[in-house]
Amino acid sequence: MIKLIREHLSTKIFIITVCLLITVGSAIYGMVALGMSRSYFLELDRSLSNQTEKMVLQLSNTSVQEIDGVKKMFALEHGISIVLKDSDEKVLGIYGDMEYSLAPGTDVEDILLGSGITESYSCKLTNGKTYWIQVFGNKEKVNIGLESLKRILPMLGAITFLAALAIAALYTKYITRSILKVSEVSKKMANLDFRVRYTEDRRDEIGILGENLNELSEKLESALDELKEKNTDLEKSIKLEQQLEQQQMAFFSAVSHELKTPITILKGQIQGMLLEVGGYKDRDRYLKRSFEVANSMENMVQEILYVSKIRTSGFELKLIDIPLHQLVENVIKEQEDMAIDRGLQFHIRIEESTWIRADEALFTKVISNVVGNAIKYTNEDGNIWVGVYKRGEEIIFWIENETESIDEKEIPKLCDAFYRIDKSRNKRTGGSGLGLYITKMILEQHQFPYCIENTEKGIKVEIRCYEPTRRLL
The missing domain is CATH 3.30.450 (Beta-Lactamase)
Structure with missing residues (x-):
């Protein structure tokens, strides 16, 4: 009790x-x-x-x-x-x-x-x-008179007691109803349930308290939603940071592995020449091979430095309006000799006045890598189709080359660091393994969508760029 x-x-x-x-x-x-x-x-x-x-x-x-x-x-x-x-x-x-x-x-x-x-x-x-x-x-x-009062005292007392109970019950219900409602609202608020509202229509202090609770509930609900949203963003940022850290660890592990092989080869060749063992007595021949290995290592180091530059937290794009049609034509001219040496034929369909807003140096690297890959992996005496055209507010660059189809499961891996389908890594297809990886990083910085897909002729790469007016928005 x-x-x-x-x-x-x-x-x-x-x-x-x-x-x-x-x-x-x-x-x-x-x-x-x-x-x-x-x-x-x-x-x-x-x-x-x-x-x-x-x-x-x-x-x-x-x-x-x-x-x-x-x-x-x-x-x-x-x-x-x-x-x-x-x-x-x-x-x-x-x-x-x-x-x-x-x-x-x-x-x-x-x-x-x-x-x-x-x-x-x-x-x-x-x-x-x-x-x-x-x-x-x-x-x-x-x-x-007094005796009469004494005689009716028990009945009067009973009536008074029952009346007191009834009046007290009604009075208690009237007084405590709003207070209990306020208590219920505050209890649910304590349990972080801010959807409940005080609905009693009162203008006294209890009514004001209920309105204040409603206002507090709305503000707390808004603050909690904002906190949840920020917490979600923070979790995404942490997850992204963890993914980047894992990618970085995987990248450095792959770098170590990629550098280890040419260093071992170079070390073996130099040691063989110093000791004049077997065929290594022919120094001119193996010096040339050593130079090629060193040159390959230099290219790889340059690519690694390029990747490191892009991944720096303070890196910013230098966006300007550039003519994509001229940029593609210039890259093709620079690499045309390589195509001619392999008997390749370019089929070019480029629309004029196709301007985009991008970092000129980085986007030149993108086009150079994609065209270079097409030349490198196209079958001997094959064909390469290149096009630039406008579609709505987008400028589309595409390149398609004659080659063997790629397993659909392998396509998402093409842009991974040091990933190459050709495991032999011979002189024709061998490279740093970072070309498409750098291309992907640059396109993500520009927020340009891209796709790689199999076609009836071979492999097609498509990049969707934006016009300067759209990009400025």
Whole structure:
């Protein structure tokens, strides 16, 4: 019970209200009982005073023989007792209720002293003597009223108790309904549920508190959503950072592996020449081979430095408007000799005035890598198709070469660092293994979509660029 009272506001208010109502009812009952006797006596004194004064005036014109009749009639009429005394305080007669209640041999003076005098008046009769008249009120009516109150006390108490319970229940429900609603809202807010709202229509302090809770709930919900969004972004950033770190570790591992092979070859050739072992006695021949290996290592180091430059956190693109049609034509001219040596034929379809917004040096590297790969992997005496055209707000560059199809599972790996389908890595197809990887990085920096796919003729690469006006948006 104590725990119930401590933990529930409605129980506290209900008990306090019942106690207050019972206390007030008891106080009212006591005041009625006390006030009844006091008000009766006051009224009795006032009435007797008026009537007695009239009787005294009447007695002044009455003889001694007629006085008894007048006093008896007056006492019976008003339900009081009258005592007549002479000037020496000697009792001459008693009239009214007191006259009939005296037992034989009773000391009248003791009775008078114990009863108390309501009023005392002096009266001079026609014989010239002065008499004292003492008037005593009757408490019987008051006693009857008090007895009646005592008899109805149990019923009155029961009614008061039930009324107190009913009133306390209604009052408690009215007072605590809004408070309990506020408590419910705050409890759900504590559990991070900010969808609940205070809906009571009140304009007092509790209503203001409910509105403040609604406003707080909205702000907390907004802050929580924002926090969740930032947390999601942070998780994505952490995940991306982890992926970049893994890619970096994989990249450096691949770099170590790629450099290890030519270094081992170069070391073996130089050692063989120094010791003049077998065929290594022909130094001119193996010096040329060593030079080719060193040159290959130099190209690879340059590509690695290029990758490192792009992946630097402070790296920024130098975007300008460049004519893509001229850039593609220049790259093809630079690598045309390599194509001629392998008997390859270029088929060029380039639209004029195809401008894009990009980093000129980096995008030149992209076109050079893609064209170089096409030349390197096209079949002997094969064909290469190159095109640039406008499609809506996009500028499309594509290149297709005659070669064997690639397994669909291998296509997503083509742009990985040091990945080459040709495992033999012979002189025709051997390279740093970073060309397409660098191409992918540059295109991602520019946010240019690209795709590599098999066709009926061979392999096709398509890059979607944006016009300068679209890029500026």
